[in-house]
Amino acid sequence: xxxxxxxTLAEDLRSRxxxxxxALLNARPDLVHPxxxxxxxxxxxxxxxxxxxxYLDDVDVLHHFTLRVASELTAEQPTSIxxxxxxxxxxxxxxxxxxxxxxxxxxxxxxxxxxxxxGTQERTHVVTSVRDQVAQAPAPTWPPxxxxxxxxxxxxxxxxxxxxxxxxxxxxxxxxxxxxxWRREPGAVLRSGGLSTRALxxxxxxxxxxxxxxxxxxxxxxxxxxxxxxxxxxxxxWMPTESFDDWRRTPPGRRWALLAQTWRDRQxxxxxxxxxxxxxxxxxxxxxxxxTVANEASGACDIDTMxxxxxxxxxxxxxSKRSSVLRTLFHEAEVLGIVNAGGLSSAGRRLADASxxxxxxxxxxxxxxxxxxxxxxxxxxxxxxxxxLTPAVGRPLRDLADVESRGHGCVLRISKASLRRALTxxxxxxxxxxFLRTISSKxxxxxxxxAITDAARxxxxxxxxxxxxxxxxxxxxxxxxxTAATVDKTLRVLRAxxxxxxxxxxxxxxxEVPRMDSSTVVASVKYAIDHNETVHLTHxxxxxxxxxxxxxxxxxxxxxxxxxDHHAEQVRTLAVSRISGVVAIQISA
Numbered sequence: 001x002x003x004x005x006x007x008t009l010a011e012d013l014r015s016r017x018x019x020x021x022x023a024l025l026n027a028r029p030d031l032v033h034p035x036x037x038x039x040x041x042x043x044x045x046x047x048x049x050x051x052x053x054x055y056l057d058d059v060d061v062l063h064h065f066t067l068r069v070a071s072e073l074t075a076e077q078p079t080s081i082x083x084x085x086x087x088x089x090x091x092x093x094x095x096x097x098x099x100x101x102x103x104x105x106x107x108x109x110x111x112x113x114x115x116x117x118x119g120t121q122e123r124t125h126v127v128t129s130v131r132d133q134v135a136q137a138p139a140p141t142w143p144p145x146x147x148x149x150x151x152x153x154x155x156x157x158x159x160x161x162x163x164x165x166x167x168x169x170x171x172x173x174x175x176x177x178x179x180x181x182w183r184r185e186p187g188a189v190l191r192s193g194g195l196s197t198r199a200l201x202x203x204x205x206x207x208x209x210x211x212x213x214x215x216x217x218x219x220x221x222x223x224x225x226x227x228x229x230x231x232x233x234x235x236x237x238w239m240p241t242e243s244f245d246d247w248r249r250t251p252p253g254r255r256w257a258l259l260a261q262t263w264r265d266r267q268x269x270x271x272x273x274x275x276x277x278x279x280x281x282x283x284x285x286x287x288x289x290x291x292t293v294a295n296e297a298s299g300a301c302d303i304d305t306m307x308x309x310x311x312x313x314x315x316x317x318x319x320s321k322r323s324s325v326l327r328t329l330f331h332e333a334e335v336l337g338i339v340n341a342g343g344l345s346s347a348g349r350r351l352a353d354a355s356x357x358x359x360x361x362x363x364x365x366x367x368x369x370x371x372x373x374x375x376x377x378x379x380x381x382x383x384x385x386x387x388x389l390t391p392a393v394g395r396p397l398r399d400l401a402d403v404e405s406r407g408h409g410c411v412l413r414i415s416k417a418s419l420r421r422a423l424t425x426x427x428x429x430x431x432x433x434x435f436l437r438t439i440s441s442k443x444x445x446x447x448x449x450x451a452i453t454d455a456a457r458x459x460x461x462x463x464x465x466x467x468x469x470x471x472x473x474x475x476x477x478x479x480x481x482x483t484a485a486t487v488d489k490t491l492r493v494l495r496a497x498x499x500x501x502x503x504x505x506x507x508x509x510x511x512e513v514p515r516m517d518s519s520t521v522v523a524s525v526k527y528a529i530d531h532n533e534t535v536h537l538t539h540x541x542x543x544x545x546x547x548x549x550x551x552x553x554x555x556x557x558x559x560x561x562x563x564x565d566h567h568a569e570q571v572r573t574l575a576v577s578r579i580s581g582v583v584a585i586q587i588s589a
Contacts, residue, residue, distance in 0.1 A: 029482030064137035094142035145308035149299030164345035165367035168337035186237030194276035230468025253361030300342035379445035419455035429456035513581035524582035
């Protein structure tokens with residue numbers, strides 16, 4: 001750490017080199033969005049509770065506990081780095097004390113780099129806003145939990161991918177069959193939303209699939225905009241959207257890629273009520289943690305072990321709620337073929353690496369059974385498919401016949417009810433007979449031809465498909481990242497002394513700050529807080545005079561503004577009713 005002893009965090013940051021400031025900005029990327037106007041603005045932002053909380057969200061138990069010990073040691077006076085490290089080591093029962101001491105030293109270095117600890121080796125301080133956030137930090141276990149199963153061999157990986165491919169194919173089939181079913185007979189919508197439990201059980205029995213798998217597939221299809229609530233002749237009901245047909249005509253790999261990306265980005269998990277997603281603001285973050293741990297594991301890792309690792313690496317929000325959501329996410333990942341036998345499939349690893357849809361489709365296609373467009377039609381009205389059917393064959397065939405069994409392929413049976421259903425789609429029996437001739441590996445048996453012709457004598461009448469409009473795509477906020485360009489620009493701004501001098505020395509006249517009503521003042525201050533802006537504001541002082549203050553607004557509430565006053569070099573609380581104007585400081589690099 002630097003010497004001589006800095007008196008404040010601002011002096012500490014000013015004494016750091018460009019490389020050290022770059023390391024700080026990379027450790028805490030929220031500090032560069034937007035770019036701080038000067039070093040004082042950076043100091044203020046770096047010491048606020050929200051920014052510190054963002055950093056603590058991404059560090060492990062050891063960092064939290066080290067900060068807790070440091071806060072306790074510096075409650076009355078600064079401490080030294082050796083004393084801090086020795087105290088942390090003394091409070092933890094580590095199997096290997098030397099290894100643990102080395103890890104504590106690295107944690108201390110990281111915390112100093114992130115500006116949560118500042119000062120010198122002999123006199124180290126803790127940023128005040130940190131203390132309350134780590135007061136209850138638990139002591140770490142050592143060694144930390146890990147997914148330590150032996151690595152998989154090539155054959156194990158192949159088996160895992162094949163099994164995952166079967167789950168992928170099953171999930172795609174569920175969505176296709178339900179969409180085709182609801183286009184003819186839409187699913188009833190409950191008054192409270194979603195689908196009834198009885199309807200879900202009926203679908204699961206019809207599809208021969210697990211109840212959770214069906215509910216998960218429907219939820220993801222709904223999030224992907226493939227299923228939605230639309231209008232029937234007399235009510236509203238669940239039905240496929242305008243995007244459904246486009247989706248089912250794409251290759252199976254691309255069909256899965258859309259589902260997998262939707263799962264990765266959505267804010268909810270499958271709940272007990274189908275088509276009613278249970279949302280939580282941290283679901284996407286927790287899903288990212290799950291994928292990260294699974295991606296780093298070389299061998300099988302069960303969900304209980306993953307939970308232990310996640311609780312250690314990201315301890316801020318651990319608890320029963322997060323554990324419950326993570327277990328559901330793990331089960332969803334199995335349904336989608338992302339996870340199988342405690343490990344990521346090849347396509348799952350691509351998803352964890354944030355690959356694009358083309359790469360995801362390519363990865364999963366290698367492990368999917370090829371679709372077939374030829375079937376065997378038998379005289380007993382059964383139709384046998386040796387593999388999954390292409391969309392062009394699957395939909396009309398499911399209109400004409402009922403699925404009796406599923407697996408690698410499927411068996412369908414033509415019945416009176418299925419023929420009546422088919423004739424509501426197309427009333428011409430010759431169209432259906434010709435369709436069977438084009439897909440049959442042999443001549444169509446006469447009993448099947450007679451059954452279709454006979455059913456057409458009492459036509460049920462053609463009915464139009466039910467289709468819902470596509471719901472609007474959700475707006476997603478990208479993750480904050482400290483790119484090389486933003487870090488470089490921030491350094492140039494922070495090191496531009498003439499710009500800081502312009503702010504410090506150039507006086508501003510009261511007339512230059514426009515007079516505003518109270519609502520405009522509040523709106524301007526809120527904008528400055530949201531965008532981390534430094535502002536000039538006119539403030540009525542207690543002696544009756546009006547002063548122009550240069551401040552960094554921190555928070556607004558209860559009729560008061562908490563802000564860092566650059567001239568007084570301290571945080572002040574100002575009554576909003578005393579503020580008559582606000583103007584942002586415009587500084588460019």
